[in-house]
Amino acid sequence: MxxxxxxxxxxxxxxxxxxxxxxxxxxxxxxxxxxxxxxxxxxxxxxxxQGNQPGTVASAPTGSSVTIKNFAFSPSVLRIKAGDTVTWTNQDSIPHSIKSTIFNSSPFNQGNSVSFKFEQKGAYDYTCGIHPAMTGQIVVE
Ligand SMILES: [Cu+2]
Incomplete structure:
Protein backbone atom coordinates (compact mmCIF):
# COMPACT_ATOMS: atom_id res chain seq x y z
CA MET A 1 0.00 0.00 0.00
CA GLN A 50 34.06 46.65 -46.76
CA GLY A 51 34.27 50.12 -48.28
CA ASN A 52 33.37 51.32 -51.77
CA GLN A 53 29.78 51.92 -50.67
CA PRO A 54 28.65 55.51 -51.30
CA GLY A 55 27.46 55.85 -47.72
CA THR A 56 30.85 54.97 -46.26
CA VAL A 57 32.96 57.51 -48.14
CA ALA A 58 32.41 60.19 -45.49
CA SER A 59 33.77 57.84 -42.84
CA ALA A 60 36.67 56.61 -44.99
CA PRO A 61 40.10 57.30 -43.51
CA THR A 62 42.25 60.19 -44.68
CA GLY A 63 45.99 60.02 -45.26
CA SER A 64 48.43 59.48 -48.09
CA SER A 65 49.36 55.80 -47.82
CA VAL A 66 47.73 52.60 -49.05
CA THR A 67 49.15 49.24 -48.03
CA ILE A 68 48.79 46.20 -50.27
CA LYS A 69 48.67 43.03 -48.20
CA ASN A 70 47.00 39.63 -48.69
CA PHE A 71 45.63 40.71 -52.09
CA ALA A 72 43.83 43.75 -50.66
CA PHE A 73 44.26 47.52 -50.56
CA SER A 74 44.14 49.00 -47.07
CA PRO A 75 42.34 51.28 -46.64
CA SER A 76 40.17 50.26 -49.58
CA VAL A 77 38.73 53.80 -49.70
CA LEU A 78 41.11 56.67 -48.96
CA ARG A 79 40.11 60.33 -48.74
CA ILE A 80 42.62 62.99 -49.77
CA LYS A 81 42.67 66.64 -50.80
CA ALA A 82 43.23 67.79 -54.37
CA GLY A 83 46.97 68.05 -54.97
CA ASP A 84 47.83 65.26 -52.46
CA THR A 85 50.08 62.38 -53.46
CA VAL A 86 49.06 58.81 -52.67
CA THR A 87 51.71 56.15 -52.14
CA TRP A 88 50.91 52.43 -52.48
CA THR A 89 53.32 50.03 -50.79
CA ASN A 90 53.35 46.32 -51.62
CA GLN A 91 53.77 44.02 -48.62
CA ASP A 92 52.88 40.83 -50.50
CA SER A 93 55.59 38.48 -51.73
CA ILE A 94 54.23 38.71 -55.28
CA PRO A 95 54.06 41.80 -57.50
CA HIS A 96 50.98 44.03 -57.82
CA SER A 97 50.19 47.10 -59.91
CA ILE A 98 47.75 50.00 -59.87
CA LYS A 99 45.31 50.32 -62.76
CA SER A 100 42.84 53.20 -63.14
CA THR A 101 41.54 55.66 -65.71
CA ILE A 102 44.15 58.28 -64.79
CA PHE A 103 47.05 56.28 -63.36
CA ASN A 104 48.63 52.98 -64.35
CA SER A 105 51.76 51.64 -62.72
CA SER A 106 54.11 48.87 -63.71
CA PRO A 107 54.04 45.81 -61.45
CA PHE A 108 56.06 46.45 -58.31
CA ASN A 109 57.49 43.92 -55.88
CA GLN A 110 57.37 43.41 -52.13
CA GLY A 111 58.75 46.40 -50.22
CA ASN A 112 58.45 48.74 -53.21
CA SER A 113 56.09 51.67 -53.64
CA VAL A 114 54.47 53.72 -56.38
CA SER A 115 53.04 57.23 -56.00
CA PHE A 116 50.56 59.36 -57.90
CA LYS A 117 49.52 62.98 -57.40
CA PHE A 118 45.76 63.57 -57.70
CA GLU A 119 45.10 67.10 -59.03
CA GLN A 120 41.36 66.89 -59.79
CA LYS A 121 38.53 66.33 -57.34
CA GLY A 122 36.49 63.17 -57.83
CA ALA A 123 36.18 59.53 -56.87
CA TYR A 124 38.73 57.34 -58.62
CA ASP A 125 38.17 53.58 -58.65
CA TYR A 126 41.22 51.44 -59.24
CA THR A 127 42.19 47.79 -59.32
CA CYS A 128 45.36 45.78 -59.39
CA GLY A 129 46.32 45.39 -63.05
CA ILE A 130 47.33 41.77 -62.39
CA HIS A 131 44.49 40.82 -60.03
CA PRO A 132 41.28 42.63 -61.12
CA ALA A 133 39.42 41.35 -58.05
CA MET A 134 41.54 43.71 -55.93
CA THR A 135 39.63 47.01 -55.86
CA GLY A 136 40.16 50.35 -54.21
CA GLN A 137 39.04 53.93 -54.45
CA ILE A 138 40.68 57.31 -53.92
CA VAL A 139 38.24 60.10 -53.07
CA VAL A 140 39.77 63.49 -53.88
CA GLU A 141 37.95 66.30 -52.06
CU1 LIG B 1 47.77 42.34 -57.60
Missing part, protein backbone atom coordinates in the same frame (compact mmCIF):
# COMPACT_ATOMS: atom_id res chain seq x y z
CA UNK A 2 1.13 3.57 -0.66
CA UNK A 3 1.16 5.65 2.48
CA UNK A 4 0.58 9.38 2.78
CA UNK A 5 4.27 9.82 3.54
CA UNK A 6 5.17 8.06 0.26
CA UNK A 7 2.89 10.42 -1.69
CA UNK A 8 4.52 13.43 0.00
CA UNK A 9 7.98 12.03 -0.82
CA UNK A 10 7.23 11.39 -4.50
CA UNK A 11 5.50 14.77 -4.81
CA UNK A 12 8.64 16.40 -3.44
CA UNK A 13 10.81 14.50 -5.97
CA UNK A 14 8.45 15.47 -8.83
CA UNK A 15 8.54 19.18 -7.90
CA UNK A 16 12.33 19.03 -7.49
CA UNK A 17 12.75 17.55 -10.99
CA UNK A 18 10.44 20.18 -12.52
CA UNK A 19 12.36 23.01 -10.84
CA UNK A 20 15.75 21.66 -11.98
CA UNK A 21 14.51 21.04 -15.54
CA UNK A 22 13.03 24.54 -15.64
CA UNK A 23 16.31 25.99 -14.43
CA UNK A 24 18.29 24.14 -17.10
CA UNK A 25 15.82 25.28 -19.77
CA UNK A 26 16.07 28.92 -18.68
CA UNK A 27 19.88 28.67 -18.51
CA UNK A 28 20.25 27.49 -22.11
CA UNK A 29 17.42 29.69 -23.42
CA UNK A 30 19.01 32.65 -21.64
CA UNK A 31 22.49 32.06 -23.01
CA UNK A 32 21.06 31.92 -26.57
CA UNK A 33 19.45 35.32 -26.04
CA UNK A 34 22.77 36.74 -24.90
CA UNK A 35 24.71 35.33 -27.88
CA UNK A 36 22.42 36.37 -30.75
CA UNK A 37 22.55 40.18 -30.29
CA UNK A 38 26.38 40.04 -30.14
CA UNK A 39 26.50 38.37 -33.56
CA UNK A 40 24.14 41.00 -35.01
CA UNK A 41 26.39 43.78 -33.73
CA UNK A 42 29.44 42.13 -35.30
CA UNK A 43 27.68 41.99 -38.68
CA UNK A 44 26.74 45.66 -38.47
CA UNK A 45 30.27 46.70 -37.55
CA UNK A 46 31.89 44.74 -40.37
CA UNK A 47 29.83 46.41 -43.09
CA UNK A 48 31.55 49.85 -43.18
CA UNK A 49 34.97 48.18 -43.41
Missing amino acids: ISTDDIKFYSFIAIFVIVVAGGVYLYFGGSKNFTQPKQEVKTTQSQPA
Whole structure:
Protein backbone atom coordinates (compact mmCIF):
# COMPACT_ATOMS: atom_id res chain seq x y z
CA MET A 1 0.00 0.00 0.00
CA ILE A 2 1.13 3.57 -0.66
CA SER A 3 1.16 5.65 2.48
CA THR A 4 0.58 9.38 2.78
CA ASP A 5 4.27 9.82 3.54
CA ASP A 6 5.17 8.06 0.26
CA ILE A 7 2.89 10.42 -1.69
CA LYS A 8 4.52 13.43 0.00
CA PHE A 9 7.98 12.03 -0.82
CA TYR A 10 7.23 11.39 -4.50
CA SER A 11 5.50 14.77 -4.81
CA PHE A 12 8.64 16.40 -3.44
CA ILE A 13 10.81 14.50 -5.97
CA ALA A 14 8.45 15.47 -8.83
CA ILE A 15 8.54 19.18 -7.90
CA PHE A 16 12.33 19.03 -7.49
CA VAL A 17 12.75 17.55 -10.99
CA ILE A 18 10.44 20.18 -12.52
CA VAL A 19 12.36 23.01 -10.84
CA VAL A 20 15.75 21.66 -11.98
CA ALA A 21 14.51 21.04 -15.54
CA GLY A 22 13.03 24.54 -15.64
CA GLY A 23 16.31 25.99 -14.43
CA VAL A 24 18.29 24.14 -17.10
CA TYR A 25 15.82 25.28 -19.77
CA LEU A 26 16.07 28.92 -18.68
CA TYR A 27 19.88 28.67 -18.51
CA PHE A 28 20.25 27.49 -22.11
CA GLY A 29 17.42 29.69 -23.42
CA GLY A 30 19.01 32.65 -21.64
CA SER A 31 22.49 32.06 -23.01
CA LYS A 32 21.06 31.92 -26.57
CA ASN A 33 19.45 35.32 -26.04
CA PHE A 34 22.77 36.74 -24.90
CA THR A 35 24.71 35.33 -27.88
CA GLN A 36 22.42 36.37 -30.75
CA PRO A 37 22.55 40.18 -30.29
CA LYS A 38 26.38 40.04 -30.14
CA GLN A 39 26.50 38.37 -33.56
CA GLU A 40 24.14 41.00 -35.01
CA VAL A 41 26.39 43.78 -33.73
CA LYS A 42 29.44 42.13 -35.30
CA THR A 43 27.68 41.99 -38.68
CA THR A 44 26.74 45.66 -38.47
CA GLN A 45 30.27 46.70 -37.55
CA SER A 46 31.89 44.74 -40.37
CA GLN A 47 29.83 46.41 -43.09
CA PRO A 48 31.55 49.85 -43.18
CA ALA A 49 34.97 48.18 -43.41
CA GLN A 50 34.06 46.65 -46.76
CA GLY A 51 34.27 50.12 -48.28
CA ASN A 52 33.37 51.32 -51.77
CA GLN A 53 29.78 51.92 -50.67
CA PRO A 54 28.65 55.51 -51.30
CA GLY A 55 27.46 55.85 -47.72
CA THR A 56 30.85 54.97 -46.26
CA VAL A 57 32.96 57.51 -48.14
CA ALA A 58 32.41 60.19 -45.49
CA SER A 59 33.77 57.84 -42.84
CA ALA A 60 36.67 56.61 -44.99
CA PRO A 61 40.10 57.30 -43.51
CA THR A 62 42.25 60.19 -44.68
CA GLY A 63 45.99 60.02 -45.26
CA SER A 64 48.43 59.48 -48.09
CA SER A 65 49.36 55.80 -47.82
CA VAL A 66 47.73 52.60 -49.05
CA THR A 67 49.15 49.24 -48.03
CA ILE A 68 48.79 46.20 -50.27
CA LYS A 69 48.67 43.03 -48.20
CA ASN A 70 47.00 39.63 -48.69
CA PHE A 71 45.63 40.71 -52.09
CA ALA A 72 43.83 43.75 -50.66
CA PHE A 73 44.26 47.52 -50.56
CA SER A 74 44.14 49.00 -47.07
CA PRO A 75 42.34 51.28 -46.64
CA SER A 76 40.17 50.26 -49.58
CA VAL A 77 38.73 53.80 -49.70
CA LEU A 78 41.11 56.67 -48.96
CA ARG A 79 40.11 60.33 -48.74
CA ILE A 80 42.62 62.99 -49.77
CA LYS A 81 42.67 66.64 -50.80
CA ALA A 82 43.23 67.79 -54.37
CA GLY A 83 46.97 68.05 -54.97
CA ASP A 84 47.83 65.26 -52.46
CA THR A 85 50.08 62.38 -53.46
CA VAL A 86 49.06 58.81 -52.67
CA THR A 87 51.71 56.15 -52.14
CA TRP A 88 50.91 52.43 -52.48
CA THR A 89 53.32 50.03 -50.79
CA ASN A 90 53.35 46.32 -51.62
CA GLN A 91 53.77 44.02 -48.62
CA ASP A 92 52.88 40.83 -50.50
CA SER A 93 55.59 38.48 -51.73
CA ILE A 94 54.23 38.71 -55.28
CA PRO A 95 54.06 41.80 -57.50
CA HIS A 96 50.98 44.03 -57.82
CA SER A 97 50.19 47.10 -59.91
CA ILE A 98 47.75 50.00 -59.87
CA LYS A 99 45.31 50.32 -62.76
CA SER A 100 42.84 53.20 -63.14
CA THR A 101 41.54 55.66 -65.71
CA ILE A 102 44.15 58.28 -64.79
CA PHE A 103 47.05 56.28 -63.36
CA ASN A 104 48.63 52.98 -64.35
CA SER A 105 51.76 51.64 -62.72
CA SER A 106 54.11 48.87 -63.71
CA PRO A 107 54.04 45.81 -61.45
CA PHE A 108 56.06 46.45 -58.31
CA ASN A 109 57.49 43.92 -55.88
CA GLN A 110 57.37 43.41 -52.13
CA GLY A 111 58.75 46.40 -50.22
CA ASN A 112 58.45 48.74 -53.21
CA SER A 113 56.09 51.67 -53.64
CA VAL A 114 54.47 53.72 -56.38
CA SER A 115 53.04 57.23 -56.00
CA PHE A 116 50.56 59.36 -57.90
CA LYS A 117 49.52 62.98 -57.40
CA PHE A 118 45.76 63.57 -57.70
CA GLU A 119 45.10 67.10 -59.03
CA GLN A 120 41.36 66.89 -59.79
CA LYS A 121 38.53 66.33 -57.34
CA GLY A 122 36.49 63.17 -57.83
CA ALA A 123 36.18 59.53 -56.87
CA TYR A 124 38.73 57.34 -58.62
CA ASP A 125 38.17 53.58 -58.65
CA TYR A 126 41.22 51.44 -59.24
CA THR A 127 42.19 47.79 -59.32
CA CYS A 128 45.36 45.78 -59.39
CA GLY A 129 46.32 45.39 -63.05
CA ILE A 130 47.33 41.77 -62.39
CA HIS A 131 44.49 40.82 -60.03
CA PRO A 132 41.28 42.63 -61.12
CA ALA A 133 39.42 41.35 -58.05
CA MET A 134 41.54 43.71 -55.93
CA THR A 135 39.63 47.01 -55.86
CA GLY A 136 40.16 50.35 -54.21
CA GLN A 137 39.04 53.93 -54.45
CA ILE A 138 40.68 57.31 -53.92
CA VAL A 139 38.24 60.10 -53.07
CA VAL A 140 39.77 63.49 -53.88
CA GLU A 141 37.95 66.30 -52.06
CU1 LIG B 1 47.77 42.34 -57.60
